[in-house]
Amino acid sequence: MTTSNHNHQKCIRTALCQAEALCKARAQRLTPIREQVLRSVWSSHKAIGAYSIIDALAKQSSKPPAPPTVYRALDFLLDNGLIHRVNSLNAFIGCNAPGHQHNSQLLICRRCSNTTELVSEALNSQANKAAKQENFVLEQTCVELTGLCETCSREIAHDE
Amino acid sequence: MTTSNHNHQKCIRTALCQAEALCKARAQRLTPIREQVLRSVWSSHKAIGAYSIIDALAKQSSKPPAPPTVYRALDFLLDNGLIHRVNSLNAFIGCNAPGHQHNSQLLICRRCSNTTELVSEALNSQANKAAKQENFVLEQTCVELTGLCETCSREIAHDE
DNA sequence: CAAATAATGCAATATTATAACATATCTTCT
DNA sequence: AGAAGATATGTTATAATATTGCATTATTTG
Numbered sequence: 358m359t360t361s362n363h364n365h366q367k368c369i370r371t372a373l374c375q376a377e378a379l380c381k382a383r384a385q386r387l388t389p390i391r392e393q394v395l396r397s398v399w400s401s402h403k404a405i406g407a408y409s410i411i412d413a414l415a416k417q418s419s420k421p422p423a424p425p426t427v428y429r430a431l432d433f434l435l436d437n438g439l440i441h442r443v444n445s446l447n448a449f450i451g452c453n454a455p456g457h458q459h460n461s462q463l464l465i466c467r468r469c470s471n472t473t474e475l476v477s478e479a480l481n482s483q484a485n486k487a488a489k490q491e492n493f494v495l496e497q498t499c500v501e502l503t504g505l506c507e508t509c510s511r512e513i514a515h516d517e
Numbered sequence: 518m519t520t521s522n523h524n525h526q527k528c529i530r531t532a533l534c535q536a537e538a539l540c541k542a543r544a545q546r547l548t549p550i551r552e553q554v555l556r557s558v559w560s561s562h563k564a565i566g567a568y569s570i571i572d573a574l575a576k577q578s579s580k581p582p583a584p585p586t587v588y589r590a591l592d593f594l595l596d597n598g599l600i601h602r603v604n605s606l607n608a609f610i611g612c613n614a615p616g617h618q619h620n621s622q623l624l625i626c627r628r629c630s631n632t633t634e635l636v637s638e639a640l641n642s643q644a645n646k647a648a649k650q651e652n653f654v655l656e657q658t659c660v661e662l663t664g665l666c667e668t669c670s671r672e673i674a675h676d677e
Numbered sequence: 678c679a680a681a682t683a684a685t686g687c688a689a690t691a692t693t694a695t696a697a698c699a700t701a702t703c704t705t706c707t
Numbered sequence: 708a709g710a711a712g713a714t715a716t717g718t719t720a721t722a723a724t725a726t727t728g729c730a731t732t733a734t735t736t737g
Contacts, residue, residue, distance in 0.1 A: 386703085386714080386715080406692085408692070408693070422716095423717070423718065424693085424694070425717085426716065428693095428695075429715080444604040445604040445659050447693060447694095447724095464648060464651055467656070473653075475647060475651065477647040479646070480643035483637060483640035483643050484622075488624060491624055492666075492667035493624045493633075493662070493665065494665040495662055495664045496627070496663055496664035497662070498660075498661075498662055499604070499663070500659070501604070502644060502648055502655055502657070503655075503656055503659070506651075507651065507652035507653065510652075510653075510654045548684070548685090550684085550685075583688085585685085593684095607725095
């Protein structure tokens with residue numbers, strides 16, 4: 358999932374296409390700013406912070422957007438399930454499967470920062486079970502798994 | 518797990534006792550500041566933010582501690598497994614079972630903010646499994662489940 | 678006791694996020 | 708098309724969370 362060993366342009370195109378389609382279907386407006394923010398989020402598979410998005414957009418126009426501009430776009434994208442917030446990094450990552458309601462998990466590499474989204478129904482089921490045992494009404498899950506991605510763990514092994 | 522329907526003084530005493538014992542065993546110093554911060558974290562079963570801790574300590578002395586003072590104490594307590602960081606709230610909560618290395622899960626009530634720590638080995642096992650499937654070397658898990666605790670869900674049901 | 682290590686005090690500042698209000702743009706209805 | 712209402716953006720200021728760097732004090736070690 359490094360940005361180098363796959364055609365990342367395709368990831369971006371797919372994400373934007375899906376976003377466009379979803380917004381259309383829901384009568385939501387994917388405005389230029391929202392699209393630019395989504396593009397920034399998808400510029401890599403690393404989670405990106407709001408202020409890095411501001412910096413990225415600054416390079417594309419005369420003056421940088423103000424924080425609220427970006428945060429509002431992020432809120433829109435979050436509400437529409439087009440991106441996820443990575444709580445352990447205070448950052449954002451594109452959603453792999455927008456449109457489907459899903460409880461997903463994130464694998465975050467502490468070395469290269471690449472983040473992979475996956476959906477383990479078995480894990481979700483255990484989360485539901487755990488909540489149920491405490492008579493807890495589960496509404497939202499946040500599962501962020503940190504460690505080393507396959508590539509990085511191999512590279513570290515080589516370096517020693 | 519509301520603070521009202523149990524003897525919370527006992528929770529605090531137990532936590533401090535365990536902390537003292539653990540630090541002694543590890544030749545770590547549970548200094549006055551660290552102890553005060555731990556006490557603040559344990560003042561309830563709600564996660565508490567660093568600046569709320571500063572406010573709490575301010576009431577106990579002439580001038581409030583500076584942020585680094587509190588953050589350093591928090592780092593110490595985190596390193597020694599005496600508290601957990603709640604990423605989705607940028608806040609901190611006392612650890613139930615310090616001393617045991619464990620991957621725990623948090624149930625966070627969005628209404629009363631009370632937070633319960635539990636350890637589901639079944640869930641942990643699924644997290645390991647998910648990581649393994651991606652050849653990911655799992656080092657740290659963050660599982661934060663948000664919703665309504667039993668008490669709050671009942672109270673909400675009554676109000677309608 | 679001296680040296681080394683660990684902890685704290687303190688000032689400044691970085692980073693992340695939101696509030697409040699004005700302006701502009703789009704949609705809808707006539 | 709034009710007015711009214713809703714939605715989105717611009718702008719300024721500020722809140723909330725967290726860290727850096729360096730001076731000082733306390734504790735441990737030899």
